[in-house]
Amino acid sequence: MAAGKEIRSKIKSVENTRKITRAMEMVAAAKMRKAQDRMRHARPYAEKIGRVAAHFSQAHPEYRHPFVVSRETIKRVGVILVTTDKGLCGGLNTNALRLSLGKLKDWDERKIEVDVCAIGNKGLGFMQRLGVNIASQVTGLGDTPHMERLIGPVQVMLDAYKEGRIDALYLVYSRFISTMKQEPAFKQLLPLSSEDATEKAEHHWDYIYEPEARSVVDSLMVRYVEALIYQAVAENLASEQSARMVAMKAASDNAKSVIDELKLVYNKTRQAAITQEISEIVAGAAAV
Amino acid sequence: MAMTLHVDIVSAEAAIYSGLAEFVVIPAEMGEVGIYPRHTPLLTRIKAGSVRIKAPDKAEEDLIYVSGGILEVQPGVVTILSDTAIRGHDLDEARAVEAKSKAEEVMRNRTSAMDYAQAQAELAEAVAQLAAIQKLRKIKH
Numbered sequence: 001m002a003a004g005k006e007i008r009s010k011i012k013s014v015e016n017t018r019k020i021t022r023a024m025e026m027v028a029a030a031k032m033r034k035a036q037d038r039m040r041h042a043r044p045y046a047e048k049i050g051r052v053a054a055h056f057s058q059a060h061p062e063y064r065h066p067f068v069v070s071r072e073t074i075k076r077v078g079v080i081l082v083t084t085d086k087g088l089c090g091g092l093n094t095n096a097l098r099l100s101l102g103k104l105k106d107w108d109e110r111k112i113e114v115d116v117c118a119i120g121n122k123g124l125g126f127m128q129r130l131g132v133n134i135a136s137q138v139t140g141l142g143d144t145p146h147m148e149r150l151i152g153p154v155q156v157m158l159d160a161y162k163e164g165r166i167d168a169l170y171l172v173y174s175r176f177i178s179t180m181k182q183e184p185a186f187k188q189l190l191p192l193s194s195e196d197a198t199e200k201a202e203h204h205w206d207y208i209y210e211p212e213a214r215s216v217v218d219s220l221m222v223r224y225v226e227a228l229i230y231q232a233v234a235e236n237l238a239s240e241q242s243a244r245m246v247a248m249k250a251a252s253d254n255a256k257s258v259i260d261e262l263k264l265v266y267n268k269t270r271q272a273a274i275t276q277e278i279s280e281i282v283a284g285a286a287a288v
Numbered sequence: 289m290a291m292t293l294h295v296d297i298v299s300a301e302a303a304i305y306s307g308l309a310e311f312v313v314i315p316a317e318m319g320e321v322g323i324y325p326r327h328t329p330l331l332t333r334i335k336a337g338s339v340r341i342k343a344p345d346k347a348e349e350d351l352i353y354v355s356g357g358i359l360e361v362q363p364g365v366v367t368i369l370s371d372t373a374i375r376g377h378d379l380d381e382a383r384a385v386e387a388k389s390k391a392e393e394v395m396r397n398r399t400s401a402m403d404y405a406q407a408q409a410e411l412a413e414a415v416a417q418l419a420a421i422q423k424l425r426k427i428k429h
Binding site: 038041042044045046048049052055056090091094097098101117118124126128129130133134135136137138146147148151152153155156159205206207208209210211215216217219220223226227230250 | 296298299300301302303316317318328329330331332333357358360362367369371372380381382383384385386387388390391394395407408411414415418421
């Protein structure tokens with residue numbers, strides 16, 4: 001029964017693996033709900049600030065913020081790459097990285113240099129190995145991302161844009177569509193595309209600015225971009241937990257079918273051994 | 289019934305308050321401002337402080353603390369975009385410097401440069417593995 005023992009220990013180890021994947025699945029499911037709530041909570045702010053920015057761009061035509069002016073020649077671009085900190089979430093990061101790699105290659109061919117701001121470990125590691133210039137980074141945001149942690153790395157990119165070191169800023173993240181479906185998304189942040197920030201209606205009024213238009217609008221624009229990035233981070237987190245839950249469910253199901261197969265083999269060998277023993281006894285008895 | 293205006297207080301991480309009010313008092317950067325309905329459009333920064341909201345059906349005023357942000361006033365709507373973090377030019381700058389130095393550290397520690405082809409190969413492998421797993425699952429079921 002040497003083979004039997006081997007199979008038994010194998011079954012045991014697969015069962016243990018399954019316990020872990022089941023636990024991870026349940027943890028991810030619980031976190032997913034919270035992450036989705038957080039994503040929804042972030043939406044009103046982004047909507048409101050978007051509306052204010054739209055009003056403003058209609059109301060105050062004489063002052064155009066550098067964030068809305070597009071530049072003719074693009075020599076260097078910035079990419080904010082939002083990925084997860086941990087793995088075991090299916091093809092989520094792989095898809096986002098593949099999308100950004102395609103863009104990087106495209107820029108490389110057009111002789112455009114790239115600066116990366118990496119949010120999340122996976123993207124950071126990938127870009128590091130790729131040899132891309134990393135301008136700023138933040139990792140370990142945890143399950144509740146806070147704006148406070150994002151301000152610094154984002155500021156680096158915004159400063160670079162203001163000073164003309166980069167001519168455009170893009171955002172890559174995993175868009176949350178449903179629990180079963182997440183898609184990598186590529187979005188232009190700066191210059192702010194006019195569709196995002198303009199409404200069709202004509203306004204003939206202007207705000208009263210306190211203390212003065214320029215400084216108020218500057219802080220508004222910075223917050224607008226930050227809100228977009230925060231939204232992406234929150235969405236990425238919801239995607240991560242959903243993808244992990246699905247991946248872990250698949251792993252648990254696989255483990256179950258492996259166990260079933262192994263049990264079948266185990267029983268077969270056990271029966272074969274018993275049959276053999278009986279036939280040996282019978283043969284022995286017949287010989288006597 | 290008295291005239292009312294709609295008040296929304298939102299931060300990037302959560303919606304804080306939404307409702308009707310007879311008037312609102314807000315700690316703007318240049319001093320406290322009281323907003324009644326049909327106020328002229330106004331855009332200003334606000335300081336850390338408490339927002340006082342007089343709701344039409346309540347005798348007492350609601351007090352909500354905000355740590356700064358931006359105030360937008362439209363004739364019938366007041367929107368407060370509250371900051372979740374304590375902001376300030378120097379503080380933001382310090383955060384930026386920290387993020388930058390971390391990135392520089394990473395750049396220094398990185399191993400030899402890798403070319404696009406190799407990265408692509410690695411990714412292709414990962415994708416192929418995933419596809420294979422999916423196919424396997426389909427066969428089994």
